[in-house]
Amino acid sequence: MDILLELNKDLIKLCFAGSTARQDAFNIKKYLSYINELGEKAAIFSSLESKLLSVINEDTSFSENIIESLTILNSILKIQGNIEEKDFDKEIEFSNKGSKIQSISCVKLNIVRDNLLFNPNGFGKDIIDIYNLNMHNDIRLYKAYCESISDYSTVISNYVENVIIPSIGEDIVPFIIDSIDVKGTKKDAKLFKLLYRIINEKIVPLSLKIAKEGHGILLAEALYTLDKGKEYEDILLFYAKKGKAEVRRSSFTSLIKIESSEGEDLLIKGLKKIKLGHLYEAIGCTNSSKIIKSVLDEIEYYRNNMDIKYNAKIKGLLEAITKNNNKTILSFIELIFKNKKHYKNILNVFTEKQILCNLQDQKTKEVNEFLYNISKENEDLIEFKVRMIFRLFSDNECYKICTKLIEEKKEIYSFIKDSLMEKYNFNMIIDRRWIDLLLDANVKIDLEIFLLPDDEERWTRLLDLYVEDIKNGDKYFFHNFRYTNILAKAYKIGYSNADKYYNIFIEHGYDENSLQKDLKSFNVKINI
Amino acid sequence: MSVLEINYAKCKVQLKGIDISEKILHNIMLSGIHGIDKKSEELYKEQIKELGNYYISGIQKSFFDFISLCIESKNKENFYECTRSLSYIYALLKKSKKYIKDKMENKVLSDEIKKEMFNTSIEEQIGYSWKKSDLKKCNLYRENVELIQVAYKSFRDISSEKSIEEGILLNICTGEIYKTQGYKVYKPKSSLKEDMVLSILEVDRIYVFPGDKNPKVKIENFNYRRLRPLDLDNIKKHAKDDFSYVVKEAKSQIKDILKDKNPFYILKVFSIRKNKNNQLAIFDKNDNAILLKFESLRFLVESLKRVQLINQSLVCYFDYDIEENIFFGVPVAIINDENIISLFY
Numbered sequence: 001m002d003i004l005l006e007l008n009k010d011l012i013k014l015c016f017a018g019s020t021a022r023q024d025a026f027n028i029k030k031y032l033s034y035i036n037e038l039g040e041k042a043a044i045f046s047s048l049e050s051k052l053l054s055v056i057n058e059d060t061s062f063s064e065n066i067i068e069s070l071t072i073l074n075s076i077l078k079i080q081g082n083i084e085e086k087d088f089d090k091e092i093e094f095s096n097k098g099s100k101i102q103s104i105s106c107v108k109l110n111i112v113r114d115n116l117l118f119n120p121n122g123f124g125k126d127i128i129d130i131y132n133l134n135m136h137n138d139i140r141l142y143k144a145y146c147e148s149i150s151d152y153s154t155v156i157s158n159y160v161e162n163v164i165i166p167s168i169g170e171d172i173v174p175f176i177i178d179s180i181d182v183k184g185t186k187k188d189a190k191l192f193k194l195l196y197r198i199i200n201e202k203i204v205p206l207s208l209k210i211a212k213e214g215h216g217i218l219l220a221e222a223l224y225t226l227d228k229g230k231e232y233e234d235i236l237l238f239y240a241k242k243g244k245a246e247v248r249r250s251s252f253t254s255l256i257k258i259e260s261s262e263g264e265d266l267l268i269k270g271l272k273k274i275k276l277g278h279l280y281e282a283i284g285c286t287n288s289s290k291i292i293k294s295v296l297d298e299i300e301y302y303r304n305n306m307d308i309k310y311n312a313k314i315k316g317l318l319e320a321i322t323k324n325n326n327k328t329i330l331s332f333i334e335l336i337f338k339n340k341k342h343y344k345n346i347l348n349v350f351t352e353k354q355i356l357c358n359l360q361d362q363k364t365k366e367v368n369e370f371l372y373n374i375s376k377e378n379e380d381l382i383e384f385k386v387r388m389i390f391r392l393f394s395d396n397e398c399y400k401i402c403t404k405l406i407e408e409k410k411e412i413y414s415f416i417k418d419s420l421m422e423k424y425n426f427n428m429i430i431d432r433r434w435i436d437l438l439l440d441a442n443v444k445i446d447l448e449i450f451l452l453p454d455d456e457e458r459w460t461r462l463l464d465l466y467v468e469d470i471k472n473g474d475k476y477f478f479h480n481f482r483y484t485n486i487l488a489k490a491y492k493i494g495y496s497n498a499d500k501y502y503n504i505f506i507e508h509g510y511d512e513n514s515l516q517k518d519l520k521s522f523n524v525k526i527n528i
Numbered sequence: 529m530s531v532l533e534i535n536y537a538k539c540k541v542q543l544k545g546i547d548i549s550e551k552i553l554h555n556i557m558l559s560g561i562h563g564i565d566k567k568s569e570e571l572y573k574e575q576i577k578e579l580g581n582y583y584i585s586g587i588q589k590s591f592f593d594f595i596s597l598c599i600e601s602k603n604k605e606n607f608y609e610c611t612r613s614l615s616y617i618y619a620l621l622k623k624s625k626k627y628i629k630d631k632m633e634n635k636v637l638s639d640e641i642k643k644e645m646f647n648t649s650i651e652e653q654i655g656y657s658w659k660k661s662d663l664k665k666c667n668l669y670r671e672n673v674e675l676i677q678v679a680y681k682s683f684r685d686i687s688s689e690k691s692i693e694e695g696i697l698l699n700i701c702t703g704e705i706y707k708t709q710g711y712k713v714y715k716p717k718s719s720l721k722e723d724m725v726l727s728i729l730e731v732d733r734i735y736v737f738p739g740d741k742n743p744k745v746k747i748e749n750f751n752y753r754r755l756r757p758l759d760l761d762n763i764k765k766h767a768k769d770d771f772s773y774v775v776k777e778a779k780s781q782i783k784d785i786l787k788d789k790n791p792f793y794i795l796k797v798f799s800i801r802k803n804k805n806n807q808l809a810i811f812d813k814n815d816n817a818i819l820l821k822f823e824s825l826r827f828l829v830e831s832l833k834r835v836q837l838i839n840q841s842l843v844c845y846f847d848y849d850i851e852e853n854i855f856f857g858v859p860v861a862i863i864n865d866e867n868i869i870s871l872f873y
Contacts, residue, residue, distance in 0.1 A: 018560020063557030081855035
């Protein structure tokens with residue numbers, strides 16, 4: 001058979017060269033005796049032999065004879081192309097569990113796969129569709145899901161990263177591992193983070209491989225995962241000393257988490273430098289009194305020796321320590337607030353509000369009480385006071401305190417709304433008095449999230465407030481979706497007067513075509 | 529003008545076109561594939577465009593395909609497909625000439641001509657587009673048919689650069705496998721669930737184009753219905769369990785250069801094994817093997833449960849690889865007791 005394949009190659013060469021290769025045809029002669037032998041067994045070889053002889057001997061129809069020889073030879077090869085059955089001696093191992101396979105039509109599979117792989121900037125509607133129908137968990141799409149994760153932020157990449165892959169879970173793990181290039185960059189780092197979310201500490205072998213071969217942001221992500229014990233301290237120390245900024249940042253953070261004394265010393269030593277962006281995260285999560293004391297000493301030192309070149313450093317250190325839940329730090333902040341004059345230089349770099357903003361993210365009882373006490377007598381910090389009232393008091397007490405503040409002519413409505421959002425997390429089951437209070441005060445943006453669909457009265461009041469804005473010639477009138485958004489939501493919950501407000505919007509100048517078009521973009525169809 | 533009536537004037541024009549085609553082919557073969565460069569490509573294309581005046585658009589397209597393949601082959605330095613295309617044109621011109629001459633010799637269509645016309649793609653290969661009315665007259669249609677699309681592929685046509693979509697449809701009652709080409713079988717509308725889910729198409733009428741084992745079809749009026757376990761049983765009944773016969777039949781088709789080079793079959797899988805190179809082969813009850821090559825999703829086979837594949841059915845198309853000199857099947861769908869798993873989309 002190899003001889004026939006060789007002959008095929010030679011004929012293709014002749015075909016490639018055309019009649020100019022007429023003199024090369026004698027090369028074919030060497031095959032004739034072999035073909036002749038085969039001709040005794042099957043007639044088709046005799047036909048091939050006679051055609052080859054024509055190629056060699058005839059001056060006319062040289063090219064035609066080559067083509068005909070090739071056609072016959074290809075027929076022979078195709079008939080004979082067999083495998084050795086005995087070589088296939090191993091049974092394949094099937095899975096006990098079986099994979100997830102959905103009944104998706106192949107056309108839809110094709111569209112979804114193409115969207116994932118070739119349309120990274122698309123809206124991913126088909127992907128969202130299959131997710132909504134709970135048909136996304138299909139092993140045939142796993143590879144495409146992993147490949148759709150991109151370096152930059154796109155609707156599809158984000159949706160797959162945040163919704164699809166986390167909902168699939170462990171089944172997709174081998175595909176993620178397969179997709180990660182240990183020497184890769186941002187995309188691989190995203191996949192690595194996803195993998196870590198699914199398999200937690202089981203990721204360590206891969207992290208160690210990346211620690212050996214990887215670089216940049218992927219290496220940084222891998223080093224974050226080596227924070228479970230001291231056995232990887234050497235690797236972390238190595239990169240804390242010589243890696244790039246992002247690599248050093250994650251090394252220090254992990255070193256602090258494993259309470260490495262060598263890591264702590266290295267960090268303290270590093271505090272003396274001006275640029276220490278790579279240390280802030282580690283400072284934000286340290287429990288080491290030694291480090292905290294050193295950081296506070298550093299801040300104290302620069303309070304007295306303030307130079308503009310230290311601004312970024314002091315700001316960074318304050319930002320880091322105010323994220324740290326530690327009593328010593330709270331006492332230090334209390335000290336700053338009590339001696340504002342004394343800490344004037346520092347508060348110029350990092351304001352009171354910035355300090356409290358950072359602190360309030362911690363949401364512990366201690367911090368809440370600290371923030372409440374520090375803000376309750378200070379008019380400038382009333383937003384923190386309102387937020388802490390919501391965190392520390394019961395609903396009734398909270399309502400009483402807030403209405404009292406309003407009586408005292410304090411402008412706290414938007415803070416109330418923000419606090420409600422934080423406390424009730426977009427849940428509509430809140431005390432209706434809050435909604436009335438805000439509607440009375442003409443606070444409307446985002447308020448609809450608290451409105452029950454059948455609360456027609458309050459929906460009417462809310463829409464009336466928007467109409468007032470339109471009448472007053474709101475500058476955002478045609479420039480954003482504020483009005484269409486609220487009307488679309490009213491339509492979607494089945495508010496009975498939605499059509500009426502549609503007409504009122506138009507009456508007051510909203511262009512009907514653009515209103516219809518805008519509503520369509522919210523998937524609302526108008527039948528007026 | 530219907531294909532069923534002999535139009536002598538048209539046949540004469542076609543023969544003239546074939547003569548010109550032969551001259552073009554002769555010139556190409558004289559200069560060889562290496563002679564087709566940017567300059568001669570334009571020249572040839574001009575000549576091939578002329579063929580558009582002779583009712584031989586199929587032949588014309590095969591020339592355009594060849595020229596595009598030549599350019600592509602030169603980049604890849606692999607001339608197998610290119611010479612295959614040349615052999616195809618050569619065989620097509622030879623057969624077309626005889627077919628048209630035979631047609632002209634008779635006042636009415638002889639049985640022999642009818643056999644060629646209805647059992648091969650010759651008319652389409654020359655350039656005739658079958659109309660529904662022709663197919664209806666020739667009884668080339670079936671009514672009340674239930675189909676399922678088991679595979680789908682879109683690919684770029686080499687000469688026109690257009691995207692072509694090909695669907696593989698399975699007739700549940702007869703086990704016949706059809707192709708639809710050039711357009712989607714059904715276009716998914718918005719996010720309707722029936723468009724997303726693998727569903728049975730209940731078709732009022734399908735028109736079957738003359739061709740080989742897997743003819744092209746056109747479907748007319750259809751509704752969706754859910755796939756039921758009984759449908760899967762029905763499909764599996766048509767699976768071939770004698771691979772030696774299948775291989776013989778498939779090889780005899782692909783060895784003919786004018787026939788479809790990738791015939792589709794439904795096969796019953798008795799066992800599946802691998803060799804030391806990790807290649808997979810399926811076996812029938814007599815231990816006849818068919819080597820499998822996957823487009824993608826090979827991993828899926830080993831992620832299935834045994835019951836999902838063994839004693840179940842596999843829809844495959846056959847192909848031949850000249851480099852490795854092997855004949856093999858490419859799985860496009862698994863049909864088991866629970867579902868149809870499309871591997872080709």
